[in-house]
Amino acid sequence: MHITTTNICGSDLHMYEGRTSVEEGKILGHENMGVVAEAGSAVGRIEAGGRVSVPFNIACGSCRNCEAGWASFCLRTNPTEGMDGAAYGYANMGPYDGGQAEYLRVPHADFNLLRLPPGNDHENDFTMLSDIFPTGWHGAELAGLRPGESVVVFGAGPVGLMAAHSAIIRGAAKVFVVDKEPGRLALAEKIGAQPVDFSQADPAQQILDATGGKGADCGVEAVGYQAHDPSGQEHPELVLDKLVESVRSTGGIGVVGVYLPQDPGAATEQAQQGPDSLPVRHFVQQGSAHGHRAVPGQALQPAAARPDRRGPREPVVPRLPRTPPRRRRRRLRQVRPPRERLDQGPAAAVTEQAGNRARARRGPPPHRLRRDRHRSR
Ligand SMILES: NC(=O)c1ccc[n+]([C@@H]2O[C@H](COP(=O)([O-])OP(=O)(O)OC[C@H]3O[C@@H](n4cnc5c(N)ncnc54)[C@H](O)[C@@H]3O)[C@@H](O)[C@H]2O)c1
Numbered sequence: 390m391h392i393t394t395t396n397i398c399g400s401d402l403h404m405y406e407g408r409t410s411v412e413e414g415k416i417l418g419h420e421n422m423g424v425v426a427e428a429g430s431a432v433g434r435i436e437a438g439g440r441v442s443v444p445f446n447i448a449c450g451s452c453r454n455c456e457a458g459w460a461s462f463c464l465r466t467n468p469t470e471g472m473d474g475a476a477y478g479y480a481n482m483g484p485y486d487g488g489q490a491e492y493l494r495v496p497h498a499d500f501n502l503l504r505l506p507p508g509n510d511h512e513n514d515f516t517m518l519s520d521i522f523p524t525g526w527h528g529a530e531l532a533g534l535r536p537g538e539s540v541v542v543f544g545a546g547p548v549g550l551m552a553a554h555s556a557i558i559r560g561a562a563k564v565f566v567v568d569k570e571p572g573r574l575a576l577a578e579k580i581g582a583q584p585v586d587f588s589q590a591d592p593a594q595q596i597l598d599a600t601g602g603k604g605a606d607c608g609v610e611a612v613g614y615q616a617h618d619p620s621g622q623e624h625p626e627l628v629l630d631k632l633v634e635s636v637r638s639t640g641g642i643g644v645v646g647v648y649l650p651q652d653p654g655a656a657t658e659q660a661q662q663g664p665d666s667l668p669v670r671h672f673v674q675q676g677s678a679h680g681h682r683a684v685p686g687q688a689l690q691p692a693a694a695r696p697d698r699r700g701p702r703e704p705v706v707p708r709l710p711r712t713p714p715r716r717r718r719r720r721l722r723q724v725r726p727p728r729e730r731l732d733q734g735p736a737a738a739v740t741e742q743a744g745n746r747a748r749a750r751r752g753p754p755p756h757r758l759r760r761d762r763h764r765s766r
């Protein structure tokens with residue numbers, strides 16, 4: 390495909406700063422979108438000329454993990470010993486070059502590509518779909534956020550802001566965003582969150598003060614192992630510790646920031662050993678639910694792309710083409726080729742699972758399409 394837009398991710402910074410084992414000469418770039426230049430002979434669903442978004446994981450769509458909805462841990466696409474899951478232009482994630490280039494080769498295109506409306510409208514909004522929006526969405530999902538709850542998001546980078554935006558879409562009553570960069574905190578405020586400046590006072594204390602001493606209902610970690618104190622000194626465990634202090638007992642904590650078991654490029658000997666002081670004891674004591682899994686972009690893009698029903702807000706993801714009405718869909722299903730079904734299987738599985746949980750909590754089904762997909766299988 391011909392790249393029309395690609396981003397530099399916070400995860401690329403770890404590689405640019407020499408904090409990973411990425412091989413020299415690798416072309417980075419895993420947040421890609423563009424226009425298909427040419428489709429291979431085995432590709433059936435994608436055609437040359439189509440505008441597409443590329444989720445950052447590269448997955449086969451049919452191995453055990455892909456079938457279960459965990460395309461981020463595909464068992465087939467990464468030949469690296471001991472590693473499941475592949476990505477474009479990323480350390481240890483397989484021999485794939487990234488899209489900070491003119492062209493990108495996309496394996497398993499039928500499974501991996503999300504088709505977008507033609508033209509070049511909403512280019513900057515759609516480009517969020519390859520990684521950042523689904524990752525932020527997944528942070529809120531892992532945290533177990535329910536409508537009416539409060540959530541604290543650490544990190545106001547693109548991932549943190551998208552987690553905050555997702556939390557607002559999902560009905561959070563109060564969203565705190567912790568960072569120290571004034572421009573980023575201003576963006577958090579602009580999308581409806583309450584900014585918390587960790588350089589002014591202890592962020593956990595600020596959250597406790599704002600919640601009558603009880604803490605936020607859940608939290609999202611969107612900083613990663615290069616977390617630092619106000620002076621810029623890195624402490625890989627800092628944000629995890631502060632999250633535990635800021636979230637009420639039994640509250641969920643979703644971790645989407647990247648953590649490394651070892652970090653030879655870190656400044657101090659202790660930090661080189663990785664986040665050893667991860668407060669496991671506190672997690673256990675609190676009975677917190679916490680999740681830390683890379684994001685299955687293929688499954689989550691459609692969920693993240695659902696339009697915000699409560700009116701426009703920045704940044705706006707435009708409405709995607711509507712699904713045909715239910716009766717027509719039933720007819721379409723009968724003639725749908727097997728490839729199309731394969732493509733929808735894992736995504737439907739994950740959204741269905743999420744749907745079940747959401748229905749259990751909220752009553753009426755949030756998304757009829759998911760239920761219908763499930764019934765069709
Ligand atoms: N799980 C995934 O699939 C996935 C996908 C994309 C990004 N990521 C990871 O998510 C993390 C965030 O990504 P990003 O693109 O937003 O990165 P970023 O570097 O742009 O943002 C990180 C933010 O954290 C802030 N920060 C640093 N120390 C802090 C502290 N002690 N308290 C609060 N905030 C602090 C920084 O000021 C910065 O604004 C990175 O670790 C990235 O690798 C994970």
Ligand SMILES: [Zn+2]
Nearest residue numbers: 398399400520
């Ligand atoms: Zn990324």
Ligand SMILES: [Zn+2]
Nearest residue numbers: 449452455463
């Ligand atoms: Zn697979």
